[in-house]
Amino acid sequence: MVSYSxxxxxxxxxxxxxxxxxxxxxxxxxxxSIAHSSRVIAAMVEGGVDAIEIGFPYSDPVMDGPVIQxxxxxxxxxxxxxxxxxxxxxxxxxxxxxAVVMTYWNPIERYGVEAFAASLKAAGGSGVITPDLxxxxxxxxxxxxxxxxINRIYVVAPxxxxxxxxxxxxxxxxxxxxxxxxxxxGTRTSVSGDxxxxxxxxxxxxxxxxxxxxxxxxxxxxxxxxxxxxGVIVGSAFIREVQESATIDEACERVRALASSLAQxxxx
Amino acid sequence: xxxxxTAQVRAILGHFGNYGGRFVPEALIGALDxxxxxxxxxxxxxxxxxxxxxxxxxxxxxxxxITEAKRFAEHAGGARIFLKREDLNHTGSHKINNVLGQALLxxxxxxxxxxxxxxxxxxxxxxxxxxxLMGLECVVYMGEEDTKRQxxxxxxxxxxxxxVVPVTQGSKTLKDAINEAMRDWVTNVETTHYLLGTVAxxxxxxxxxxxxHRVIGVEARAQMLAEVGRLxxxxxxxxxxxxxxxGIFHPFIDDADVRLIGFEAGGSGVETGKHxxxxxxxxxxxxxxxxxxxxxDANGQTIESHSISAGLDYPGVGPEHAYxxxxxxxxxxxxxxxxxxxxxxxxxxxxxxxxxxxxAHALAGALIVxxxxxxxxxxxxxxxxxxxxxxxxxxxxxxxxx
Numbered sequence: 001m002v003s004y005s006x007x008x009x010x011x012x013x014x015x016x017x018x019x020x021x022x023x024x025x026x027x028x029x030x031x032x033s034i035a036h037s038s039r040v041i042a043a044m045v046e047g048g049v050d051a052i053e054i055g056f057p058y059s060d061p062v063m064d065g066p067v068i069q070x071x072x073x074x075x076x077x078x079x080x081x082x083x084x085x086x087x088x089x090x091x092x093x094x095x096x097x098x099a100v101v102m103t104y105w106n107p108i109e110r111y112g113v114e115a116f117a118a119s120l121k122a123a124g125g126s127g128v129i130t131p132d133l134x135x136x137x138x139x140x141x142x143x144x145x146x147x148x149x150i151n152r153i154y155v156v157a158p159x160x161x162x163x164x165x166x167x168x169x170x171x172x173x174x175x176x177x178x179x180x181x182x183x184x185x186g187t188r189t190s191v192s193g194d195x196x197x198x199x200x201x202x203x204x205x206x207x208x209x210x211x212x213x214x215x216x217x218x219x220x221x222x223x224x225x226x227x228x229x230x231g232v233i234v235g236s237a238f239i240r241e242v243q244e245s246a247t248i249d250e251a252c253e254r255v256r257a258l259a260s261s262l263a264q265x266x267x268x
Numbered sequence: 269x270x271x272x273x274t275a276q277v278r279a280i281l282g283h284f285g286n287y288g289g290r291f292v293p294e295a296l297i298g299a300l301d302x303x304x305x306x307x308x309x310x311x312x313x314x315x316x317x318x319x320x321x322x323x324x325x326x327x328x329x330x331x332x333x334i335t336e337a338k339r340f341a342e343h344a345g346g347a348r349i350f351l352k353r354e355d356l357n358h359t360g361s362h363k364i365n366n367v368l369g370q371a372l373l374x375x376x377x378x379x380x381x382x383x384x385x386x387x388x389x390x391x392x393x394x395x396x397x398x399x400x401l402m403g404l405e406c407v408v409y410m411g412e413e414d415t416k417r418q419x420x421x422x423x424x425x426x427x428x429x430x431x432v433v434p435v436t437q438g439s440k441t442l443k444d445a446i447n448e449a450m451r452d453w454v455t456n457v458e459t460t461h462y463l464l465g466t467v468a469x470x471x472x473x474x475x476x477x478x479x480x481h482r483v484i485g486v487e488a489r490a491q492m493l494a495e496v497g498r499l500x501x502x503x504x505x506x507x508x509x510x511x512x513x514x515g516i517f518h519p520f521i522d523d524a525d526v527r528l529i530g531f532e533a534g535g536s537g538v539e540t541g542k543h544x545x546x547x548x549x550x551x552x553x554x555x556x557x558x559x560x561x562x563x564x565d566a567n568g569q570t571i572e573s574h575s576i577s578a579g580l581d582y583p584g585v586g587p588e589h590a591y592x593x594x595x596x597x598x599x600x601x602x603x604x605x606x607x608x609x610x611x612x613x614x615x616x617x618x619x620x621x622x623x624x625x626x627x628a629h630a631l632a633g634a635l636i637v638x639x640x641x642x643x644x645x646x647x648x649x650x651x652x653x654x655x656x657x658x659x660x661x662x663x664x665x666x667x668x669x670x
Binding site for chain 1: 281297298455456554555562566
């Protein structure tokens with residue numbers, strides 16, 4: 001168990017007191033451009049997003065559906081690198097919201113495991129979500145994250161067995177990411193019924209907050225998930241608003257409107 | 269090599285030294301555990317081994333023969349050169365060894381659907397073949413670029429009853445086909461087996477695929493002893509993901525006097541950056557679920573590989589090769605496109621054997637190693653595939669009008 005708090009862990013305490021779930025919004029760094037991603041994030045926050053998940057765009061995103069793949073590809077074409085991710089992190093945390101990075105493992109290993117944790121901390125980041133780092137491979141990362149006093153967030157899936165569940169959840173700090181379904185990121189017409197069941201299975205092994213991701217795109221779904229989860233993660237739906245906008249001003253306006261609608265949803 | 273080091277090569281918990289392991293979404297862990305258990309059970313189950321051996325005898329055409337390439341050897345400093353004829357297997361390459369093994373495991377696991385990735389189409393064709401033989405549904409992911417370059421193989425897969433899905437993401441080649449197959453697997457893992465075609469990917473794939481290809485080296489070792497009364501001085505193979513190479517290398521690992529030499533695709537030349545020589549020109553990293561050598565940039569993004577040979581055109585390599593390289597048990601060198609095509613032509617004209625362009629990289633390597641070792645040397649080359657699929661590429665390269 002970690003003994004330190006982060007802005008992220010403080011947020012979950014606060015929203016619990018407010019009897020609601022936290023709204024977490026995802027955007028890849030460098031999307032739609034290196035100059036404009038901070039504006040989209042500011043629009044999310046203005047609309048009521050409580051915490052930001054900054055994606056480190058990666059060339060081989062096996063957990064992501066077409067919407068995030070396209071956004072990551074565009075971001076990589078824009079030349080986004082580690083320094084842009086940390087710059088965006090600094091700009092985001094200056095807005096007063098907790099933020100984490102979501103990244104596949106190789107960019108961390110390439111940057112240097114200890115250095116990545118330290119740079120993230122220096123930019124005000126609360127932690128890192130690592131969707132393809134299995135707990136079996138995590139010892140170096142665990143130490144680095146603890147040394148820098150940041151949270152380690154792992155994804156738990158509906159297929160995670162009863163035996164394995166505590167092995168994963170005991171390695172998490174900040175919150176536990178519950179993947180609502182077996183599949184990749186992207187909007188769905190309904191949130192999988194597996195999600196509620198998964199959250200209750202997670203809670204039987206851990207007292208940490210649980211946030212649900214994969215497939216949430218509107219206020220109705222957010223409301224449904226907020227009834228049993230501590231956090232609701234929305235990614236592809238925000239990206240789609242940006243992709244469908246002709247200008248950055250329009251993108252920010254649409255993102256703000258979606259955030260505000262989702263923020264109503266997470267209030268019970 | 270010390271016995272301790274040898275023991276390490278025999279993967280411990282899916283690791284080869286610091287390489288290998290599992291870097292995958294949590295959703296896949298259950299399926300990988302199930303696969304590992306099925307593989308281990310099958311490995312020690314005489315009825316499984318007998319069923320696979322019988323399939324190899326009556327369907328694959330095993331054992332594959334060895335052929336001494338005397339006229340070709342005249343160009344290699346006089347060394348004696350033996351070819352392990354995996355090109356004579358059903359479907360035309362070593363790929364069938366692994367595919368039949370995994371298809372049998374799929375049935376044992378009670379799954380009815382297989383998915384596979386393919387670059388040039390060889391593994392896709394082999395997978396479609398096994399699926400047809402065993403009554404499994406088969407979906408093959410193939411980069412859109414590759415479906416255009418290898419239209420004939422797309423047709424072959426369709427004739428065999430498989431569905432071919434062109435992948436339009438990313439670079440639209442093999443690595444993106446693997447990404448898309450992984451996404452399918454994450455979604456459909458309960459009913460579907462991912463029939464990965466090389467010794468890469470998360471544990472247990474590198475170990476399991478190697479085990480299914482070891483038959484190459486086991487046969488070849490005995491055949492060399494029978495034919496020439498001694499082991500070869502060097503065993504040579506081409507390396508993309510590295511499945512044919514590990515298959516022939518592995519049974520020789522404890523034979524300390526036998527050099528193991530892998531030939532990577534040097535493309536336009538490693539110094540140009542346009543190559544697929546992952547060990548020669550890459551660095552340790554994580555790709556497609558395993559830690560190994562990877563072609564990557566300063567941010568850890570995968571760099572696109574380049575090779576005239578679609579089957580070697582991959583920016584990663586099996587983790588066991590990374591390990592064998594680091595401990596010095598195997599050597600890896602790069603052969604560029606032109607060297608490979610010259611060897612392709614030479615074997616065709618001196619032996620009447622048209623090799624796959626992948627295999628031609630090992631043949632080009634033999635011309636160099638033969639001269640280095642001199643006329644007393646004996647070389648064993650894994651002639652991993654036949655060149656029928658490459659006729660169009662070769663005709664274009666040599667300016668033969670079609």
